[in-house]
Amino acid sequence: MIEIRNVHKTFTRKGQSIEALRGVSLNIAKGDIFGVIGYSGAGKSTLIRLVNYLERPTSGEVFVQGEPLSGYSPAELRQVKKKIGMIFQHFNLLESKTVFDNIAIPLVLLKKSKQEIRERVTELLEFTGLSDKAASYPKELSGGQKQRVGIARALASNPSILLCDEATSALDPQTTKSILELLKRINEAYNITIMIITHEMAVIQQICNKVAVMERGEIIEQGNVLDVFGSPHHPTTQSFVQTVIHNSVPQSVLNTLKAENGRRLFKLKFVGGAASEPIINSLIRRFEVNVNILFANMTEIQQTTLGNMILQMHGENTVIDQAAAFIVSQGVEITEVEA
Numbered sequence: 001m002i003e004i005r006n007v008h009k010t011f012t013r014k015g016q017s018i019e020a021l022r023g024v025s026l027n028i029a030k031g032d033i034f035g036v037i038g039y040s041g042a043g044k045s046t047l048i049r050l051v052n053y054l055e056r057p058t059s060g061e062v063f064v065q066g067e068p069l070s071g072y073s074p075a076e077l078r079q080v081k082k083k084i085g086m087i088f089q090h091f092n093l094l095e096s097k098t099v100f101d102n103i104a105i106p107l108v109l110l111k112k113s114k115q116e117i118r119e120r121v122t123e124l125l126e127f128t129g130l131s132d133k134a135a136s137y138p139k140e141l142s143g144g145q146k147q148r149v150g151i152a153r154a155l156a157s158n159p160s161i162l163l164c165d166e167a168t169s170a171l172d173p174q175t176t177k178s179i180l181e182l183l184k185r186i187n188e189a190y191n192i193t194i195m196i197i198t199h200e201m202a203v204i205q206q207i208c209n210k211v212a213v214m215e216r217g218e219i220i221e222q223g224n225v226l227d228v229f230g231s232p233h234h235p236t237t238q239s240f241v242q243t244v245i246h247n248s249v250p251q252s253v254l255n256t257l258k259a260e261n262g263r264r265l266f267k268l269k270f271v272g273g274a275a276s277e278p279i280i281n282s283l284i285r286r287f288e289v290n291v292n293i294l295f296a297n298m299t300e301i302q303q304t305t306l307g308n309m310i311l312q313m314h315g316e317n318t319v320i321d322q323a324a325a326f327i328v329s330q331g332v333e334i335t336e337v338e339a
């Protein structure tokens, strides 16, 4: 659906060049909700703006629905862009126009009839839960409502791709949740491919199925959300994951353990079915070890449960090794933590 192939983007400002993107490649399939996460300055905005040709690559190519964007004439490009909607952090609504008229803008530009515009806007107002706000002005709306108008406007021309540039960054957590639910509904109801850029891992966790992590103009890690959350490799990815899954052993616990010989500390990771099996119970019944659960949590990602547990085992070393092997045999990942 969208392919970015080895793209470099260099800006020149006051005689200095800034490499915003350095050899970025990614593939977004139809129906994906693809999240790009990174700290400020990583190159996320530049990347998303390539997809609707608001930015042109210095080198490399961007393909949308199999076609290279650089191969289009300006007129063809305008046609392609109609199939790509975009929403923004600060909504970009016209303050002097009502909600109805803001949503109608793309349809007016497409020279649709008044009747068609009324029907489509009414449908979108309903879909986004704004029917009672049609005659209101943006300044009379909350941030969440403004973003709903932005979303309705982006959907007006029936796009097949929706680009979301930090669309929830100006919103509180509850409103963020409702906007993300709306995006998910759009993805499912209209089969629209969504690309989201964000600096919040919770956004990725809530709706994305794929994720790419960016740093200094490069993609440092990408994959299925469940895989990346379950086994983040790069330290930056690990610190993003830790903002939503807290599984590091507190230093105070490590300090206590140093003083306790014969006790060993393990981190367990359960995915899917394994998370609901009574493995610890079986462990205690089968092996001569004392088990102390220091920490446990469960997170839902992509309708799959990801469980994390830190436990201490006390007993003969060989028995602890057998117990650890038993845990692995149950499909649970286990790593020993050095105290």
Ligand SMILES: Nc1ncnc2c1ncn2[C@@H]1O[C@H](COP(=O)(O)OP(=O)(O)OP(=O)(O)O)[C@@H](O)[C@H]1O
Residues within 6 Å of the ligand: 011, 012, 013, 018, 019, 020, 038, 039, 040, 041, 042, 043, 044, 045, 046, 047, 199
């Ligand atoms: N039009 C421009 N002219 C010059 N430099 C630019 C331009 N746009 C972006 N940059 C630079 O490119 C780099 C990447 O910026 P970009 O906005 O893509 O990052 P970002 O990850 O979206 O950051 P943020 O979350 O702060 O928006 C930054 O160093 C930025 O200053």
